[in-house]
Amino acid sequence: MLGVPVALVSFVTADEQVFPGALGLPEPWQGSRRTPLSHSFCQHVVRTRAPLVVTDARVDPLVWENLAIRDLGVIAYLGIPLVGAEGAVVGSLCAIDDRPRAWTGTEVAVLQDLADACSSELQLRTLRARATEAAVRAATAQAHAEVSLAERRTVAETLQQAMLTHLPEADDLEIRARYVPSHVGDQVGGDWYDAFRTADGATVLAIGDVTGHDMQAAATMGQLRTLLRAFAYDRGEEPSQTLGRLDRAMTGLDVAGLATIVLARIEQDAAGTRLLRWSNAGHPPPVLLHADGRTTLLDRRPDLLVGVDATRQRHDWAVELAPGDTVVLHTDGLIEHRDWGADIDRGTAELRRTLTGHHHLPLDRLLDTVVSRNGDGREDDIALLAVRCHPADPARPVEVGTRGLPALG
Template sequence: MLGEGADDVSASPLCPGVDGARVPGTRATDRLAQLAARLLGSSSGRLLQLADVPTGSLDALVVAEGEALVVVDAAADSRVRRLDPASTGAYVGVPLARLSGEVVGVLSVSEAGPRAWSEADVALLREIAASATAELELAAPGVDPAARRVAWELAVDAAGVGTFDWDLVTGRLEWDERMLQLFGYDRDGFGASIEAFAAGVHPDDRERVMRAVEGTVETGGEFALEYRVVPPEGEMRWIVARGRALVDEQGRSTRLLGAAYDTTLAREFDARVSRVLESMSAAFFLLDRDWRFAYVNARAEQLLGASRADLVGGGIWELFPLAVGTEFEVHYARAMEQREASSFEAYYPEPLDAWYEVQAWPDPDGVAVYFLDITARRLAQEKAEHAALRATLLAEVATELTSTVEAEVAVARLAELVVPALADWCLVTLVEGEGARPGATHRPQLHDIGYAHVDPAALPLTVRYAEVRFAALLDDAYLFRSLRTGTTVSLREGASAALREVLRPGTARELVAELAPDSFVVLPLKGGGRTLGLLSLFNGVGRGPITDEELTTAHEVAVRSGLALDSSRLYRQQRDLAEELQRSLLSDPPPLPGAEIVVRYSPAAEAAQVGGDWYDAFRQPDGGLVLAIGDVVGHDTAAAAAMGQVRTMLRTVAATTGAGPADVLRAVDGAMETLQVGVTATAVVARIDDLPGGGTTVCWSNAGHPPPLVLQPDGTLLQLMAARADLLLGMDPGSDRAESTVELEAGATVLLYTDGLIERRGQSLDDGLARLRGALEDLAAEGLGLEQLCDGLLARLLPERTEDDVALVAVRAGTLGG
C-alpha cells in the first residue's frame, strides 16, 4: 500500500534551488523516493542533489552520462564493478533534469543481490523523477506560491497521482483531473460527494474501504488502502490510496486529504508472475521476515509433500525441523539478514529423503527460494564417481600386476590398493607350491604376504594377526572353506564372534576381538584351475557390509590377481627350465694349479630369453690353456641350440688339432658352412702359455666380439685390440683371421665377457666399455680376490631386470702348470 516504506529510503537534506542555491528538502521528495522503492519492489531508494552525489559511485555515473543506468549484477558488470561497494548487487538510476536539460540530482533504487529490471521499471522511475524535479524547484526560495501550486500539479499529474480533498464540514469532495480519470468520471458527472466516491468502488471492496475512511475520520488518523474501482465505462482498475485527516483545535476531523494512483499494471504483472511461478518446473516459495511461508507454488507443494493450505502461514523451522542447523538455515539466514543471494546443494532426510539444488534470494518481504529435486542427478553423479574410482582401482591393480614378473610382490600390494576403496582392512594370502585344487582335503601351506588397515593405529594389530592366525585356525575356518570350494565365502554381520569360534584360544582370537570386524568376504585368487591365493576383506560396524558394486570390483581384482599369480608360476617354470638348459651347455673350467679361473653366467630376466651367450675353458693337447667366449645372435631356444653347436665345433677343433686361435676360428667358420648352421656369432679365442722366466703370453683372435681386458698387477688396464676388426662367424668362411700376442706379468688378470655386460638401451658401446673399465679399476683398488671381483662387476653393471644374458670368464695367471 502507498506509504509502506522500503528498508532504506533517503533523500538529500538540501535541494538545489532554481538559482543554484541549496534549499531545504521537502517531505514530498522523501515520499517520492519512498514511492519509487515501493513501486519497483526494491529494498532501497534514494534521491540525491548534485552536490551530494558521491564521487566514483553509481549515482555519479548517472550524472556524468545524463542517462538512465541499469545494472542487473554489479559484480559481473564491467562498467560499474569498481564503482560501488560490494553490497550493491543491482541498481537502476535516472537523472533529475530541468527542462533545460541540466542535471540537478539522481533518483535511484537498488538491491543487495542481482536483479533483472524491466523497461516498465525504468519508465516508472523516470515519471517519479519528473515529479521530484518539479518538487525540488517548488521548494526553492523566491518561488511564487501560485507558480508552486501549478508546478506541483504538473508534477503530480506527470507521476499519475490523483489527489482528493474532502471537506468534512460541508461534505464536499474535491477531486483533481487525475482522480476523476482513475474513477472514469467527468467533471460534470461527478457528484462531489463521498457517496459518489463509494459508488465507484467495487462492491466487494466497498464496505472495507468505507470502514477504513470512517475510522480515519473518527480518529483523526491516516489510512492506506488498495482496492478496486469500476468506471462507468471501461475495465476494472486497482487503486492504491493514502489519506490523512486534519483536525481542529477540539481534535475533530474537519478535512480528509489524500492521493491515489493506478496499480492495475502492477497487479497484472503480479498475476502474470504468479502464473509463471505456478507453471514452471522449478519449485518456489516465499518466506516473510518472520520465517513464515508467504507463497508456495504447485511444484513446491509436490516436492515438500504438503499442501499450500498446510504451508502458507506456517513457520519453516516448525514445519521442517530437520533443516535447523543445516545448510538450509545458514544460507536462508544469509539471504534474510545479510541480503546476499546464495546457491547451494543440500540433503533433507526422511520423510523427504531428497537432494535439492537451492537458490535463495533476498526479497523486500523476506527470502525468495527456488529449488529443484536433484536426487536422480546426485545418484547418477555418485554412480559415475564410483565407476571412476572402480576404473582407477582396476587400472592401478593392472599396473601393479604387470610391473613385474614376480607376481607375488605385486599381489602383496593389493591390500594397500583395496583399502579403503573396498574395505576397512585386508589380508592377502599366498598358497605355497602349486596351489590348491577344489575338493582337496589336505591343508596346504599358507602365508600372508600383504596387509593394510584404514586406521594406521590398527595396522600393527593387523600385521600381528597375520603372523599368528594360521597356527590358530581350525579346519572349518572360513579361509579353508574358500580353499576347499574355490568359491567366495562371506559373512554380512557378527564376523568378530564368528571368526573367534574358528580360532583356537590364544593371541589370534584376542586380536580378532580388538580388530572387531563386523563383516568379511574371502575371495579365491584362481589360475589354471587352482586357488593360488586368497583376498580377505573386512569391514567394521560403521562402514557396513561390502556392497554389491564393491563385491563386483573385488571379484575382478581377484580374477586379475589369480591370473597374474598363475602367469608368474608358469614363468618361473619356464625360466628355470631355460636356465637349466643353458647351464647344461656350459662346462666347468679345468683346474689350474698356481692360477685362478672364474666363470659366471647370468640369464636374462624374461623366461624365453635363453640367449646364445657361452664360455669355455680347456687345455689343448700340448697343455696350453684355451679361453673362449661367444654370443650367437638371437634370444630364444633356437639361439641356445645353435650356441651349443658352435661351442661344440670350436671345442672339438681346438682340442683335437692344437691349432692357434685364428686357425680355430677359420676352421669353425668352415664347419658352420659345411654343416649349414644358419646363424652368425661373435667369439674370442685366447690361448695362455707360461713364459720360461715367469709371466705369461696371451695369443688371441677376435671375431667381432667386445675386446678382452687385462688388469695388470699394478692396477692399470690393458684393452686387447687387434690391428683390424674381423668378421663375425658365419658371415664369410673364406675371410682372413688376425692373431695377436701380448706378454703379461705374473698376477695379471685376463677378462673375457659378452655384450650383455656393457650394452644398455640408450647407451653407446663406448660408454658401456668406459663403465666396465671404471668398475674394474675401483674393484681392483679394493684388493679383492678373483671370485669377489667378478661378483662385484656383475653387481655394479647389471640392472635389476636384465634384457640380455651375460657370460664372464676371468683368469688370474700365475703358473698355469700346463
C-alpha cells in the same frame, strides 16, 4: 692307385676289426667285413699311432704269427692311421699285397694323403652326429617347455646352464666365470663361455654370443661350443685357424646362425714367460687388468662374425702376461644398458673403472662386484670369464681355494 689286390678301411675295437670299406678280401671275410684281432695287422697301427710298413709278413717278427698270413693271404702290408674327432687313432687305411713288396716313399705318401682325407671325413661325420644330437636335445627341451611362460624360461635356462662348463685349475692360473640370465620375458640368449687345457698343455679360453634370444640360439650355441672345443683340443694351432675351421664347419654342417667369439690361448715357454694369443670374431674386446690396477683394452681390429663368410681371412694378436695380471672376457650384456642405447663405449669405460677400483679383490669377489655394479639396467644375458696369473713356482694364494671349483657363480 697303388696296384694292390686288397684295400681296406679298418676300424679296430677291443676284440675285432671291422671294415666299412673293403675291396678284394677272400670270402667269408669280404662278406662279413670283420675279423678277430688274431687276423689284424691294423691293431699295431692303432697301438703305435704310426704307419706300419711290412715288406714280407712271413719274416717280420711283429706279425709272422698273425693268422691273416694263412687265411687272408696277407704278405705285404702298408697301413696309415685314421684319426677320429677326439684325436685318437681308431683304425687304419691299408693296402695289402699277396706277395713280398718293397713299398716306395711315393706309395706311402699317396696312402697318407688318402688317409688324411678319410680322417677328415670321419671327423666331420662324428661332429655332424654330435651337432645333430645337440639339436635334438634342444628340440626335445623346447617341446617339453610349452606349458607356460615360466616353464619355458626354466627349461631354456637349464639347457643353457648345462652347456656351460666346469673350469680347469692349474697352480699358476686361476679361472673363474659368471653367467647371469636376463629374465626378460621368456627370452634365452646364446651366450656361452668355455675354458680347458689342451693336449699340448696350453689353456684355451672362449667366450661367445649367438645372435637371437630363443631356443634355436641356445641350440646353435651348444653346437658351436662342441665344435670349437673339439677343434681346439689337440691341434696346437693359432686361434684364428681354429675359428676359420669353425666357420667352414658351420657351412659344411648347415649350422644356421651368426656368432661373435673371442678365442684365446695362454701359453708359457721354458723361461716362464706367459703369452696370451687371441683372435676376435666381432666380439667385445677383452680387458687386461694389471696387478697395479691399470687396465688395457685389447681392442685390436676384430674380424667378421662366424657364420657369415667362411673364406674371410682371420687374424691373431698377442700380449705378454705378468704375474698378477687378470684377463677379463665378457659378452655385450655386461656393457649395454637400456638408458644408453648402443653406446657400448660408455659401458666399457664403466667396466674398466670397476676393475681398477676393485683390482685388489680375490678373483671370485671381483667378478661378483663387476656383475653387481655393471649388470644393473641390463636387458641381455651376461657371460663373464676371467683368468688371473699367479707366479708359476709359489703356492696358490689362500683365497683361491682348492682346485676344481664349479664354474658357475
